[in-house]
Amino acid sequence: xxxxxxxxxxxxxxxxxxxxxxxxxxxxxxxxxxxxxxxxxxxxxxxxxxxxxxxxxxxxxxxxxxxxxxxxxxxxxxxxxxxxxxxxxxxxxxxxxxxxxxxxxxxx
Amino acid sequence: xxxxxxxxxxxxxxxxxxxxxxxxxxxxxxxxxxxxxxxxxxxxxxxxxxxxxxxxxxxxxxxxxxxxxxxxxxxxxxxxxxxxxxxxxxxxxxxxxxxxxxxxxxxxxxxxx
Numbered sequence: 701x702x703x704x705x706x707x708x709x710x711x712x713x714x715x716x717x718x719x720x721x722x723x724x725x726x727x728x729x730x731x732x733x734x735x736x737x738x739x740x741x742x743x744x745x746x747x748x749x750x751x752x753x754x755x756x757x758x759x760x761x762x763x764x765x766x767x768x769x770x771x772x773x774x775x776x777x778x779x780x781x782x783x784x785x786x787x788x789x790x791x792x793x794x795x796x797x798x799x800x801x802x803x804x805x806x807x808x
Numbered sequence: 809x810x811x812x813x814x815x816x817x818x819x820x821x822x823x824x825x826x827x828x829x830x831x832x833x834x835x836x837x838x839x840x841x842x843x844x845x846x847x848x849x850x851x852x853x854x855x856x857x858x859x860x861x862x863x864x865x866x867x868x869x870x871x872x873x874x875x876x877x878x879x880x881x882x883x884x885x886x887x888x889x890x891x892x893x894x895x896x897x898x899x900x901x902x903x904x905x906x907x908x909x910x911x912x913x914x915x916x917x918x919x920x921x
């Protein structure tokens with residue numbers, strides 16, 4: 701089965717750059733999305749098509765892709781960015797979707 | 809207001825059934841694929857199922873044969889019929905649009921005796 705692998709946790713100080721990676725064989729050919737989820741809330745889409753930012757998402761959020769690894773970068777992370785982050789992509793047949801295991805970002 | 813509102817969750821015994829609903833508002837529902845995504849307590853997101861605009865359904869292996877996704881465009885509604893429920897199906901169930909850019913607040917399903 702298709703899997704996406706993320707680090708379980710990332711920690712940065714306020715104002716630093718946070719980078720969260722997501723690896724999976726299919727990412728070389730399929731776009732990834734990134735979601736932010738705060739406790740008790742529904743997920744929010746922060747990046748789509750590897751590096752596109754939906755309207756309303758701060759410019760400090762960006763995405764990049766290199767081969768089978770995609771990266772979410774938060775430049776100048778703020779305390780309010782502390783959350784769980786999930787990557788997601790579609791399996792090769794475009795019919796089934798998968799999420800990464802999630803990364804807990806701590807900003808303190 | 810653009811929104812998705814899930815309902816139908818609750819406590820059900822193992823082996824039982826439950827039907828979730830998701831009502832859409834503020835956008836052209838029939839032009840969008842729709843997904844169900846779930847999250848077990850304290851765990852990550854798990855994709856469950858998708859239905860295309862033509863009604864074509866696809867399922868995660870973990871629910872195939874037990875869950876049925878459907879839609880009723882005239883009512884701007886998405887459904888998930890869940891049968892043969894197991895403890896491992898306990899989760900908050902979210903509906904979301906095909907591009908994952910709009911999510912409901914979720915409905916909790918608890919499978920326990």
